[in-house]
Amino acid sequence: MRPNLMNCTLGFGGALLLSLALVGCGGDDQQSAQQGGNQQQKPPTKAEVMEVEAHDVSLSKEYPAQIRSNREVTVMGRVEGILEARHYREGSMVEKGDELFTIEQAPYEATVKQRQADVQSAKAEVYRAQRDAERYQRLYNQNSISQQQRDQAQADLRTAQAAQAQAQAALDSAQIDLSYTEVNAPVSGMISLSEVNVGNLVQPPQELATITPLNPIEVRFSLPADDAFSLRQQRQKEDEGVADTAILTAPGTESASRDALQLRGKLDFLGSRVDESTSTVQAEAAFQNEDQLFLPGQFVRVTLPNVMRYDVYAVPSIAVTEGLKGPQVFVLDDEGKTETRFVSLGEIAGDWQIITEGLNPGDRVVVSGIGSISPGDQIDAQPFTGKVPKPQNNAGENPSQEPDAQGGEGVAGAQRDAQKANGGQNGAN
Template identity: 55%
Template sequence: MTTFIKRGRGGLVALAAGLVLAACGQQESSEQQASAQGEAPPTPKPVMEMARQDLPLEKSYPAKLRSDDEVTLVARVTGFLEERHFEPGEMVEQGDSLYSIEPDLYEAAVAQREADLESARAELARAQRDATRFQQLLSQNSVSRQQVDQAQAELNVARASVSQAEAALASARIDLGYADVTAPVSGMIGLSEVNLGNLVQPGTSLATITPLDPLEVRFQLPQEDAFALRQQLRDQPIDAVDAWLNLPGEGGERLAGHLDFLGSRVDEATSTVQANATFANPDARVLPGQFVRVQLEGMKRFEVLAVPELALTQGLMGPQVYVLDEDDKARARTVQLGEIAGPWQILTSGVEPGERVVVGDPAGLQPGTTIAPQPFEGVEQIVEKNAEQGAEQGASAQGAKPEAEGDAGA
């Protein structure tokens, strides 16, 4: 009986010791799990190393279309407006007859000047014969020297009369030509400003011809854009810079052209440089005086630092990006923004070449987050990946909604 009691006590002691060891093991295991839960695994994000690069710009500038060859027709002679040979608003070609200003009057003037010229030429022939005859008689001592000099003077006067008659005839023919008003350029002619039958005088406005193809546009470039463009022109002629004219409307149609002129001085009042471009306009899609936007192709910013636009987030101190330290931990860095170049955001300060920047979607990132750097595949791949992730999240949200409604109904 005594022996049994001793064995029972030993078993109790062993059982108690086992329970204590088990409890310690469970406590140690729970601490390990808690420690593991406190350190989140690194977040995979695409990372790029900052380096200077040349980026193309997509910029447009407000401008006003103009036609430098536009001509206002004016009368050059006096007379009644007898005929009009066009309909307002139609296209006319250079050299087309447009108006007739009392041509009979100027045709008569030409005929009279032609007769005057014939008379002067006849007088010149007579004076030439007299001068020759008197010169022969002088050699025979039949006339005096004075008579010879007189004959020579009359010959010179006859020659001058011929020249004067020729000039008068040329002037009359010019006036006759002005009586037929022709188109100096090709283009669309506007409304006639003078009705038929009215008396017109030199300087009277008749109509306006506006060439529509090509058209020119003058616009102002900010000096930074002008300097970048001038740097680009070191390697190519100015007319090799393509320009596009964005047409108004929802179709997104454009007219193609090229740059013609880039100014050599900065306007002190506006800090801009004047430029000029020419556009083909065969179908008269746009008209002079119309306000448009001009886009130059091939403009760049040289040797700049930039990140994809989606890598930016807003911090307390302004725009910021996440820069990785030597332990691959994300550190928020405030940056100064420059221009936008397509999907890229140019940075003027805040980062340096060689630093690693998180270029993926920064949503959910916090300072100190450990990053598992992924190779940067380019802006397009990141945009596509974010779009796919957004579509998947949207689909999962739509799939969860009916289940929630079903649970509520149950």
């Protein structure tokens, strides 16, 4: 009897366990079905969407450049002689007309006196010839002399007058040479070290010093042909004052409490031909250097903040992501779902990215919440505000940037999620 009872008991228990197992499997299948249904019913993702259309974009372009001073002057010794004196402090600022050097004057003063004497002698000869010509004219009128004698007297007068003019020219030349013994500054600016020491012989033409005007200064640089073309278009379409604005920046002059030194100036020259070897156009900008901090020969950066690109497609840079085949954006199809579109990138204009290929007029591009969107997602399209959203760090489970959003971004989001999880466990305990 017992064996039969035990067999019945085991049979009943086995049946019970089998039923429970089947119920468990059925529960898992039902739970999986519910989860699948929840995934299919995921609400559309809110995101800003912009419609692609061509418009003008302003670029800020920067170029390497070198400072020049187009009015720099080399002071030359123009007469021979011993350098007697230097009248300036090397490296100082000099004004136009200031006396710089004195070359020995005695030989040139003696020459001037000699030429003055020659002029006086020539004047006396002219006086004598004039008197003779007048007397011969009277005698000729009285038929006392021949016409040949009268003509000779007049010729002697003209010869004497020519000799006087020649003597006067020699005197003027001697006075010019004497003036060259005092070397004055032809322009205002900073003067260099002297190239000749006092007491040495100056032999013309010999460089004595260099004067460099520091205000204003000029900067020469090369523009890509495309930028030069855009500037010419811009000059024709609008005020040159906007197109020609230039900013000079000196790299390496910034500090912890101060930005790099800058000057604001104007583009005053744009070349008329393209260099065949570099495909660039020569340009020059002028800047007021009132503090005289910038020096010729210094390498700087020149920024043209208003270089236009006309009739181009552009999207916020955050809308562009890197796909397996290159740069891509999310566009909406007719059903409002996202699909990837591979694009070719042009220049960056601040927070905007110019697109050269891949987009067509009327395409709707997703421009916010890019990190939480996947291909095929349904999008609740919101109007584009025109403000470029900040890039998102999607390390957290919920990349929303709303203050009251659940979850969070990056490390901070993970910490908030962990705190909430710990709080839930404590409550359960």
